[in-house]
Amino acid sequence: MHSAFQRINTLSAFSVSVLTALAIGCFLTSYMYSPNANPEVDVRLLQLRTIFYFDQSVDVAALTFDLHADFSSVMNWSTHVVFIYLTAEYETQNNRVNQVVVWDKILQQGDNPVLNYKEQPGKYGLFDDGTGLRGNKNVTLSLHWNVIPLIGSLPRFSGGHRQVSFPQQDSL
């Protein structure tokens, strides 16, 4: 006949099975949401300079941006954290793809999911590894967001693409 310890064992094993079923259910429901933030990004160039970095001249740009994005459809019951970042992507002679993160934000459960920024300066300088920013006609700013769920897949999205062209001269 079962002792109290055997009953504890059976009970805990069944509890783990129930938890697994709940986790799978939560994972499946995460596909029912359409995580679209419809971001609108507007970018202005504050400064473009060429500096000497060791023995190399590199371009550095500073930006401000306006951003409006609504992440309320991204935040659902299985969302733990949304990592939002703004990248500048451009092509140079040396590299076909350059991708630089200029700003980021971590949105947690309970935070205000509507982002509204005006004249927000970037967090990180936009450094090129050469002088590829100067006179670049096609620098694309885009907003990316990674959804980190409690249980489930780790989807990545992007939107709000905005093309800007950089001047040939220093701008202040």
Next chain:
Amino acid sequence: MTSLFKRVVDTVPSIDYHGQKLAEDLFTWILSGSAVIAFAVGWMLQDFMMTLYLSAAAAAFCVLLVVPPWPFYRRHPVTFLPPLKGGDHGAAEGLATTTPLASSAPSSQPAEGAKHK
């Protein structure tokens, strides 16, 4: 050390076969039902942690309900025949009679069973 542990464990009365089935049925249905309710509540509140807290509460309740040998698990005690005279001879035959649910359980330990009487 082992014998001390066993002596402590043996002070806890064991439940009978009917009680064993009742205990398993109880926690299976309570945990499954509360998981469905917890999932629905968590979905409505859009908070998966609420689902986890509710099912943890149900599991804690089941521990209290199922683990101690409550009297309602001991309503059908197993009755054994009196031990045969003449030492170990014939002790290996199936001598214990039990309630019908226990017919599939091993019944080749009459000497130990007699102790419980």
